[in-house]
Amino acid sequence: MKKISLAVIPGDGIGQEVVPLSLKVLDHLAALHGGVKFEYNHFDYGCDYYLKHGNMMAEDGIDRLGQSDSVFLGAVGDAGKVPDHISLWGLLIKIRREFQQELNVRPARVFEGVKSPLSNPKDFDLIVVRENSEGEYSEVGGRIFQEENEIAIQNSIFSRRATSQAVNYAFELAKTRRGSVTSATKSNGIFHAMPFWDEVFNDVSKKYPETLASSQHIDALAASFVTHPERYDVIVASNLFGDILTDIGAAIMGSIGIAPSANLNMNGKHPSMFEPVHGSAPDITGKGTANPVGQIWTAKMLLDHHGLEELGDVLLNAVEQVFKKGIMTPDIGGTSSTEEVVSAIISEIK
Template identity: 70%
Template sequence: MKIVNIASIPGDGVGREVVPEAERVLKAIAELHGGLTFEFTSFPWSCEYYLENGSMMPEDGLEQIKDFDSIFLGAVGNQRLVPDHISLWGLLIKIRREFEQVINVRPAKLIKGINSPLSNPKDFDLLVVRENSEGEYSSIGGRIYNEDEELAIQNAVFSRRGTERAMRYAFELAKTRRGHVTSATKSNGIVYSMPFWDDVFKEISKDYPSVEVDSQHIDALAAFFVTQPERFDVIVASNLFGDILTDIGAAIMGSIGIAPAANININGKYPSMFEPVHGSAPDIIGKGIANPIGQIWTAKMMLDHHGETELGDHLLDSIEEVTSRGIRTPDIGGTSSTTEVTSEIIKTLLR
């Protein structure tokens, strides 16, 4: 019996609604497999936890979850209660940084039964590999002076080690897909970090002669995501560029509510963390209409991470069968509830 121990952090808003639904799906998959068990331990860390305790997680929070096989996160953030920079840096980014989750992976593909806002999406299927530990989101910088003289400095940090490992991860993924990697750059405007990025990309690409490559400036690449998404396979990008591109990827799929993500630890010292892209969606909390697909597709990525790729593929096929039958939440043109969509996915899985 293979037991996968998961630290479950529903977090804020609709995270508390979709995480239990995805757990139901994983339990059904375990039933289907027979030799697989998921054990969930829930942690109440959230903005409400912050209001009661003065922090997003306990002082020993990371110690509590470091020995789990994976972390399953729902959503973080509620601006009405806690400023975003406090909630994110106190929980999500804290876990990413201190657990060395240096790679972020987000797929975007045309899902059967979900209308893309693109007039001719041409069955796109792409994967963005985002450097997840440094780049433009470094914590180096500060603010000085006051009033008219006030000055803010934010330093972008690009190390060879961090840049190389993101690029190698992207090339290895491309070898299992269609064999093409696109580098997101802006070396015509950012004169130090992006030429460095380009140089490293050229060096790494020499180690993968079977993989085709190209390099696109981020402004043009963002436009191509909308006009020609079918041309892309794997895209490797810095922290900021990857963040922007993956939200465009979610948008062209038809809803940010269906987009999954994985924060990958590649050295095996700490667990990886899996989360949907959608956030806490405060406008629909408690209405029973939150789209569970983002969290369930995230569970598929977690299955893949644990070597259960056949089960992961079966899960994604089941999601697409359900959406193609018109069983969808309102954000993607349906009338079904969160629970109804999940139940149909489970029925399809087990059929």
Template identity: 65%
Template sequence: MKQLKIANIPGDGIGKEVVAAATDILKTVSEVHGGLKFEFTEFQWDCRYYLEHGAMMPEDGMERLSQFDGIFLGAVGDPNLVPDHVSLWGLLIKIRREFEQSINLRPAKVIKGIRSPLLNPKDFDIMVVRENSEGEYSSIGGSMYRGDDEIAIQNAVFSRKATERAMRFAFELAKKRNGHVTSATKSNGIIYSMPFWDRVFEDVAKDYPDIQADSQHIDALAAFFVTQPDRFDVIVASNLFGDILTDLGAAIMGSIGIAPAANINVNGKYPSMFEPVHGSAPDIAGKGVANPIGQIWTAKMMLDHFGEEELGSVLLNTIESVTNDGFLTRDIGGRHTTQDVTDEIIARLKKN
């Protein structure tokens, strides 16, 4: 039997509710289908922890997390308690950077029973591979002066190593899907980093002659996400472009509350981390109305990462059967609670 040690970090707000829901579902998957056992350890590292200790995690936090096979994260941040840049850089981004989680995967597809705001979504099924370690989100820059003379400089950093790594990941993923990779660029306006990005993409594409490859400027690509989302398969994008595209992907699915994500360490040195795209939503925290599907779909991505694609497919199909039968939270036009949706998914998993 395969045993997986998972560090649960529910985080703030609705993270506590949806992580609990998705953990119950993962336990059900392992109980019903056998061959897999999860051992969960929970860490209450959140903004209230920061208020008490002056940090988002203890000094040995990263060392403790390194002992796990994976990290299951809920949501980070409560601006009413701690500024977002403090909470994010102290926990989420710290884990991403120090554990070399250089790839961020975010799918967007039509989910049965959830109405897309698009008139004709045509069953789109997109996977965005976002470079997750540098690019526009590098921490290089600075500011000087104040008042009318104030200046802020933010440097974007693109290395061939990280750029090529994300692109090769995208091409390898396309082999398992529909054989098409689109590069998100803006080389007609950003004169150094994006032409470099294009050159690396062209070099990598030569090693994959059986994969269809094309490039789209990010502004046009954003428009095509709305008008022709079904034309895309795998999209590879820089840190900023990937971040924006995937929030748009969540919107055309029908709610950011259903969008999952995975932060992948590709060298095997450290655990990967799995988190939904949505935030902590402090306005609805504790009310029992949060949509658990983003976290549960994230659990499916974790199963896939550990080589349990068949179980992952069972879980996603079960989610879709539940949503298709109208078990929806209010953010997607329903009236059911977090627990209602969770209980129904568990019940159907036990019947399969």
């Protein structure tokens, strides 16, 4: 029996609705198919915690989370109570940075029964590998002077080690898929960082002569995600470019509410973290209409990460069957509640 301990952080808004239901799905999956047992360590970190304690997590929060095999996160943020830069940097980004989760992986694909906003999505199935630790989201910079003389400086940091790691992961992933890697660049406009990115991509690609490697400027690539997403297999991108592309990927699927992601620690020293792409959605919190599939597909990525690919496939197949039957939340054209979708997925698993 394989035991997996999860640090569970429902967080804010709809995270508190979809996370407990997703754990229910995992428990049914484990009970029915055997071979694994999940142990949950629950944490109430989030904006409500901040309002009580002045921090998004306990002072020893990172140490406590680090005692689990993986982190299962719901959503972070409530701008009406806590400014976004405090909530994100105090919890989500803090976990990513301190646990050295240097890669963010986000798939996007067509599901039968889910209407894409594209008139002809052509069964696209792609995955974005995003460098998750540096790039345009570096903390290096600052402000000087005041009023009309004020200057803000934001430095982008690209290291050969982290860039190579992201590109290598993308090529290894492509070997298990359709054998194509596209690099997102902007070397015609960003003078230093993007030519460096291109050099590293070209150097790594030489180790994979059997894989089709290409580079595309981010503006054209973003447009092509909308017009021809079926052309792409694995895309590797910097922190900012990957962030933008994955939101487009979620949108062309039909809803950001079904998009999953994995934040991966690559050195084995810390847990990885699994979270849906969507935010806390305060506009629908408490209405029972939140889409649980983003969190549940995220659970599938967690299973894959822990070597339980067969169980992960069972879970995603159950989601597909539910979609085919038209059991969906309102964000993707359905009339079902959050709990009705989860119950249907559990029935399919059975």
